[in-house]
Amino acid sequence: MKRAKKSKKQEQAAGAGSRAKSTKQSRAPASKPERKKPQNPSDARSGNDHRDGALTMRFDATIHAPDKQKASRIDQLDIDRVPDPKGLVRALVTAADLARLLDQGFEVHLHHAHPVQPLNPKLIEKDESVRRWLDKKLGTKRKKQ
Amino acid sequence: MYRTVAQLDMVMNTLGTDFPELCTRVEMPNRSVQGRPIHALRFHAGTATGRRGVLIVGGVHGRELMNPDAIVDLMIELILAYTANQDITLGGKTWRARELKIMMNTLDIWLLPCANPDGREHAMNVDEMWRQNRRDNPGTSCEGVDVNRNHDIVWGVTTPFTSCSPCNETYVGPDRFSEPETRNIRDLCDAHRIDVFLDVHSFTGLVLYPWGHAHTQTTDPTQRFTTLATATCASLTPPAHLEYMLPRDQLRFQTVAAKIAADIHAVNGRSYTPTSIRGLYAATGTSTDYVYSRHIADPALRKTYGFGFETGLPILRPDGSVNLPESFHPANPEPTKIETRSGIISLLFQSICAIEFIGTTLSGSGSGRTLQKLRDVRDQRLATTDAGRKLIALFERVQIPLLGLILADKPLTKEAMSLLDTSLKLLENEEAKVPTRELERGLAFLDSLANRTTSKTLRRDLDTIRKQVKSSGNKTVAKALKQLLKS
Numbered sequence: 001m002k003r004a005k006k007s008k009k010q011e012q013a014a015g016a017g018s019r020a021k022s023t024k025q026s027r028a029p030a031s032k033p034e035r036k037k038p039q040n041p042s043d044a045r046s047g048n049d050h051r052d053g054a055l056t057m058r059f060d061a062t063i064h065a066p067d068k069q070k071a072s073r074i075d076q077l078d079i080d081r082v083p084d085p086k087g088l089v090r091a092l093v094t095a096a097d098l099a100r101l102l103d104q105g106f107e108v109h110l111h112h113a114h115p116v117q118p119l120n121p122k123l124i125e126k127d128e129s130v131r132r133w134l135d136k137k138l139g140t141k142r143k144k145q
Numbered sequence: 146m147y148r149t150v151a152q153l154d155m156v157m158n159t160l161g162t163d164f165p166e167l168c169t170r171v172e173m174p175n176r177s178v179q180g181r182p183i184h185a186l187r188f189h190a191g192t193a194t195g196r197r198g199v200l201i202v203g204g205v206h207g208r209e210l211m212n213p214d215a216i217v218d219l220m221i222e223l224i225l226a227y228t229a230n231q232d233i234t235l236g237g238k239t240w241r242a243r244e245l246k247i248m249m250n251t252l253d254i255w256l257l258p259c260a261n262p263d264g265r266e267h268a269m270n271v272d273e274m275w276r277q278n279r280r281d282n283p284g285t286s287c288e289g290v291d292v293n294r295n296h297d298i299v300w301g302v303t304t305p306f307t308s309c310s311p312c313n314e315t316y317v318g319p320d321r322f323s324e325p326e327t328r329n330i331r332d333l334c335d336a337h338r339i340d341v342f343l344d345v346h347s348f349t350g351l352v353l354y355p356w357g358h359a360h361t362q363t364t365d366p367t368q369r370f371t372t373l374a375t376a377t378c379a380s381l382t383p384p385a386h387l388e389y390m391l392p393r394d395q396l397r398f399q400t401v402a403a404k405i406a407a408d409i410h411a412v413n414g415r416s417y418t419p420t421s422i423r424g425l426y427a428a429t430g431t432s433t434d435y436v437y438s439r440h441i442a443d444p445a446l447r448k449t450y451g452f453g454f455e456t457g458l459p460i461l462r463p464d465g466s467v468n469l470p471e472s473f474h475p476a477n478p479e480p481t482k483i484e485t486r487s488g489i490i491s492l493l494f495q496s497i498c499a500i501e502f503i504g505t506t507l508s509g510s511g512s513g514r515t516l517q518k519l520r521d522v523r524d525q526r527l528a529t530t531d532a533g534r535k536l537i538a539l540f541e542r543v544q545i546p547l548l549g550l551i552l553a554d555k556p557l558t559k560e561a562m563s564l565l566d567t568s569l570k571l572l573e574n575e576e577a578k579v580p581t582r583e584l585e586r587g588l589a590f591l592d593s594l595a596n597r598t599t600s601k602t603l604r605r606d607l608d609t610i611r612k613q614v615k616s617s618g619n620k621t622v623a624k625a626l627k628q629l630l631k632s
Binding site: 075 | 147148155221268272315425426455466469474
């Protein structure tokens with residue numbers, strides 16, 4: 001595990017965040033109505049924003065409280081939690097999430113970076129192979145019906 | 146390998162077209178946010194009416210790619226079991242075609258493999274970790290509502306896994322049932338008889354049941370979600386709330402989930418854990434809680450037992466951390482897919498009530514009122530003692546194989562209907578003695594069943610039942626019932 005503070009990954013994350021922000025602002029279509037002010041501070045982060053190519057990377061992270069006071073707040077964090085076999089507070093976070101969590105005094109351990117990318121095309125069936133599979137499975141039975 | 150939404154639909158279309166006597170492809174009332182039609186395949190084999198309904202849903206979260214494929218594979222296997230008498234063999238677990246046919250003739254099965262097609266397409270083509278639907282959240286630069294947080298059960302109450310932020314992956318949406326993908330599940334439950342429901346997710350190897358918004362208790366019926374002061378976008382109030390559940394329902398959830406876990410384990414030895422959703426994490430607005438809550442929120446509605454799966458175990462990297470993409474959609478999903486199918490079949494079998502089938506569907510003698518008497522004996526008496534609960538478990542274990550033997554023999558079917566009728570009449574007057582003639586008929590019936598099976602386990606179970614029936618001789622119905630609670 002790598003601690004996020006002062007780590008290379010965090011620097012990259014912060015860079016990704018600032019890039020994302022500038023991309024969003026510069027590419028917003030002129031005809032689009034002005035965005036409302038977010039209702040709560042967490043609305044301001046990049047979250048699952050995919051428009052304008054804003055989000056390029058997520059991070060698999062565990063969040064740790066440095067003291068008891070923070071520990072009592074850790075379950076209230078507005079982050080995208082994912083299961084952790086050891087019961088740690090694990091989440092998929094964006095660069096903006098990272099900055100916010102560090103600002104709030106939490107320790108964030110980054111484990112892996114997940115670029116926003118499509119599923120590996122090799123894992124997607126071809127139409128023709130699905131047809132062949134179906135014919136092979138049902139071929140003779142279909143005629144009997 | 147994973148199928149696209151169009152490919153999944155092509156398979157369902159083929160099955161509905163080529164096997165119209167077994168299944169029908171049905172378009173859901175609501176299209177997805179991006180306008181895609183959403184389809185289910187309804188299995189309705191045989192001619193029986195008044196069936197129990199089961200709804201199996203997959204693909205609610207886009208990135209959980211395995212489950213829609215597993216459900217579509219199961220459709221093919223069910224068709225082949227019915228039309229070609231093919232057993233379904235899944236690793237070390239075999240489901241017999243004869244029993245599968247009984248199950249299909251007994252139940253009304255709805256398979257909705259891809260409830261969130263926009264999310265699946267987005268995960269395949271843009272962002273493999275995409276979870277939600279594709280709602281454009283106004284006033285923000287973010288997209289997506291979590292379809293499994295949008296149901297009307299403690300909706301909008303936030304938890305670490307339920308958020309009011311439109312930029313969070315567990316965003317609840319602007320209102321309960323704001324999403325068409327969520328409304329489809331509600332509308333199916335409104336329009337059709339759904340007794341059992343399953344929502345198939347990934348991952349962590351769990352068999353889930355209510356409650357999700359709070360831990361469960363079985364002693365204080367006044368503690369209900371219907372009376373909570375639930376402010377939207379705030380935490381549960383009071384925080385220590387424990388949600389009530391009928392002891393019988395909790396027992397049923399636990400028993401069924403344990404059997405499912407055993408039937409998954411039999412496939413390739415991997416262990417799934419049965420637990421309440423809250424045992425995993427606190428979440429509100431989930432489908433599993435919603436379907437079960439409906440009859441509590443509105444007593445005029447039928448009770449639906451809601452279950453959930455988290456299929457597949459975490460796949461770890463060499464450093465011991467969880468490989469999230471590989472856990473959500475592994476390069477080889479087959480081991481998990483066959484476990485999932487075994488788990489679903491297990492649930493389908495456990496959704497059958499042999500007595501209800503014989504009493505209502507076959508003979509029509511057991512009206513709702515009289516069958517309710519039997520349910521009361523089960524829920525209000527047997528379920529209250531260890532001995533009684535063992536008897537319930539025994540009955541639930543033997544009912545499907547016995548139903549197979551009964552339906553294979555017309556005189557035996559007729560005798561089963563007649564004996565059920567007699568039992569219902571006996572329950573009308575518990576002070577009456579169990580007539581010797583009826584007792585002997587019951588014993589002869591059990592002997593006939595034992596003679597027709599080669600299964601040692603089934604014979605042993607039948608012998609246990611026989612002893613119970615025999616010991617009720619010369620007793621009143623009330624005393625015979627009392628004895629069942631002690632033995």
